[in-house]
Amino acid sequence: MQTDAAIDALTDFVQRHRRLFVLTGAGVSTESGIPDYRDDKGYWKRPEPVRYQDFMGSQAVRQRYWACSMIGWPVMANARPGAAHLALARLEARDRVRLLLTQNVDGLHRAAGSASPVELHGRIDTVVCMECRRTLPRAEFQEQLESRNPDWVALEARAAPDGDADLHGLDFSQFFVPPCPHCGGILKPDVVFFGESVPPDRVAAARAALADSDAMLVVGSSLMVYSGFRFAQAAAAASLPIAALNLGRTRADDLLALKVQAPAGAALAAVVDRLNA
Incomplete structure (x- = not known):
């Protein structure tokens, strides 16, 4: 999918689903200078x-x-918030985000202005x-x-x-x-270290928000870690459409209604600009 067509498709997805359950991973913070764990095939x-x-x-x-x-x-x-963090905060300010669930531990979503992200891993x-x-x-x-x-x-x-x-x-x-x-x-x-359990209250809050959402948007995550992948499984089981903005393979590729392979910051900033227009 060409870049313009991909951004159009992602903008349409966001526009049609006003209560987004957003899950983010390391790919939203690499632009802030924080290295990630996996390559574009999902390997360490x-x-x-x-x-x-x-x-x-x-x-x-x-x-x-x-x-x-x-x-x-x-x-x-x-580290300071990048374009992806800022764009997601702007989407939230437009009342288009039911919940922002992040696998990241860097605190950059809060720094960007997201009001109450659930920080799955602390x-x-x-x-x-x-x-x-x-x-x-x-x-x-x-x-x-x-x-x-x-x-x-x-x-x-x-x-x-x-x-x-x-x-x-x-x-x-x-x-x-x-x-x-x-x-x-x-x-x-x-x-939360590898081998340690995610606190159940965070999982419960995320599941409740997912049940009150009309679509799921995955940004910058391969979903290779089960703590995040299970929410894609739950969304699919509830027949919620799932879109992913990620450079490379995700564990949920066969569950996706839309996949856009582009840098998260530029893509999300373009989506917000198009919504504003």
Whole structure:
């Protein structure tokens, strides 16, 4: 499908369905400088992220994780909303979005002005104690990491998804990970790791919104992770049409009424401009 025809088709889809259930993935944030996990065929570009069980069960894994995160955090901290985030916020302001459900943990939808996105996998800018459940800002924890590990601060590494960085060939055994200041427990980013369950209240809120929607729009997600794919399955089971704006294959390709392969930011901005016209 040519670009103009694809944008026309996507605009028509949005115009005909006034209560959109929108699900977004990493493809909406790559334009903000945040790397993604998968290629256009849906395969991993890099090793899988750390698993919950490994993080909780191994001090060595936590040392490696937080060392890489300390180096990679500035990419997340300095990221700003891109054209896709802004366009979706404009669609919401026009009362065309029943719910925005995001698999991303970067907080950029809120920063763009989306009022109440459901952040399925949590927020990377918050750290939670796994014992007492108290939280602290990630920026504050970054200061603690840097002050306790000054020899690591000057290291440079290639940015990786979700505030990670590629550090190889280093001895992480001397990297100090501060404990919870309240109870001494294990601190973890307040995000859903692989092998960890999505909080049921988020799933319930998303399912309720989907039941009150008349179509689903997937933006920048391959849907390879089941936590997102299940909503496409639910939409299909309810006979809701599904459109996807994604560069490459999605797990739901056989469920789609429309697929547009184009950069998310430019495509959505064009759709909003056409609706305004």
